Amino acid sequence: MPSNNFTIKQLIELDACSKCYECVRWCQAYEERKDDLVAPALRLRAFRAMLKAERGLPLLRRLLGGRKPDGDELKAMAEGAYRCTLCARCAAACPNKIDLRELWLSIRQELAERGLHPNGLNLARDAVRKQRNVVNYPNEERALWVDYMMEAPEDAYQRDRAEVVYYVGCVGSFSPAVQSIPEAFVQFLTRTGADFTILGAREWCCGFPLLVAGMRQEMEVLKRHNVEVVREVGAKTMVFTCPSCYNTWLNEYSVELPGVELLHSTQYVEKLLREGKIRLGELGQKITYHDPCDLGRNSGVFEPPRAVLRSIPGAEFVEIEYNRARGLCCGGGGDLEISDPQLAGAEASSTLAAFEATGADVIVTACQQCKRSLQTAKEKKGSKIRVTDLVELALQVLED
């Protein structure tokens, strides 16, 4: 029996591709590699042929879909499928509105079930199974970053009950390169008088890295635990500085938590600003904004961060040529850093170069992974442009 990984809609979408190659034009991975099996339209064509050769009316399989790929071909197709950040620029550009990101996820699910995923993803899966975080550190150290803060409260921001839960995420919690983001955000929350808590060791990975690896089934246990913890805290609002966690909670968890408002940190800051609860001070710099894929294209949050940046007095806000739905990817998504770190680095370098062309002093983003990727590319290049997260900037210019 064929797998349950594709919906009827998705199988129709495979036939709806007109091979116009508009998706290829926007694919940064293809731009870097020029590899046919990375090109979205050709990737789709290869998997369509495979599925048609395996499914449907037996007499027509050969006629409609061609032959089944052999082991080497399938391996090459799998490599192509994982050389993708799932940034969904292809989906935004598709004239036939094909939901390509969802298709890539289903294809990865199919490949992982056949054991064709990169080995590095098994390590990530095992880490989550054992330690409940994707980086394989003891989960008790999840809030260790608080210990390094100058003025952390005794409870280390971990309270039994609170109005707001700040869900930090694995990368923000464990990666020293971007721990400045949760540090800035807890200070921001404190200075704005929020009744909030972080979850510390009670926080488990949201499952996003496994979802994009094609291991959706691994998420269930994480989901049950995380939802339970948020219920225990009795929060009305959850805030995320990680767009991937935000996207996962929004799409996979939210049904379990009716009445709990899920906000990305950019939305939270913008809300306070709109309600007149905070004021931002002067910043005499030229700033630009990088749309994180999982926040912009994949969650539809484009305007709140821009509203915050435009409201900073003295700051000159400039847009990069490709922004919002056509925004560039930092190369850090879709587990690409695990399956092809060189490609991830190449994408980050091209994106950084495009931002440098705006003449901005600061690239503001709203994602720890984007910050990390762009920061690494910047250091490699020796560029002078500063990369920061919106919450860091908001804290910097926050007026008492």
Place this chain on the structure above:
Amino acid sequence: MPSKTVAFFMLEIVVLGVFAIGLIGSVAFWLQGSAGGRRLPFWDKAWHVLGRVKLIFHGATLREFLLDWLLQRRLLAAGRLRWLMHICFFWSFIILFFVGSVGLMLAERGLLPITKDDPWFAFVNDFAGAMALFAVAIALYRRFILKENVVKTFAEDIVLVVLLAVIVLSGYALESARLIAHQAPGHVARYSFVGYPLSLALRGASLDWWGAESAIWWVHVVGGMSFVAYLPYSKMFHLIATPFALAANTVEARKREYVTQQRHKDTERPRNVVLDG
């Protein structure tokens, strides 16, 4: 029954059979998918699909779907030249198939009051043919001169362009041969604004124009029928699949918007009600 009619009828049966097999095969493939992640028996899946289809018939959703399908707004965002090419392909195909082919077939069976000399019919068919040729020219220009976006040219791309060119060019040649053979007067023929000037240019040639009309007719018919038979097996099948995909994704986007709005409303409710509810 004349032998030409019998041969055409038999060809028609074969072509429709080949087309139907391809279509049924694809629909059977589609229905192997899950219904929103659930495994359902075949008829329940069909019912699920119909349930989804009806959601498209809803004010703003329907308007958005029709604009994306019939005017191809998303392609316009991709570039004017490619939009112009595709809109010419799309509408020329629709007109030539439904008016020039099916319409004429129905008229010849006495089911529609149309003749080839009706001014509107002659004009519309020549216009659609010109649109198709214009689209082919843009496609060739983009593929081989601009080399824009094109990653790979497959055999089917060449077959389709050749088939389209054969259909349209033989259509004009057929119209010219018919006008010459039937000695159509200028005030009748002039609405075929391509076929008529062509007939004026060719009329001096010493040919059996009745025989030529018949031969070109077969070229045109075989070209057209080949296109129809090949459609479910080629990338042109997107003509049938795309409206379904567009409709499904338009409905889903609307649904997501609705759920987000409802969520927002939920969070406005008093906390104890929310938690207890």
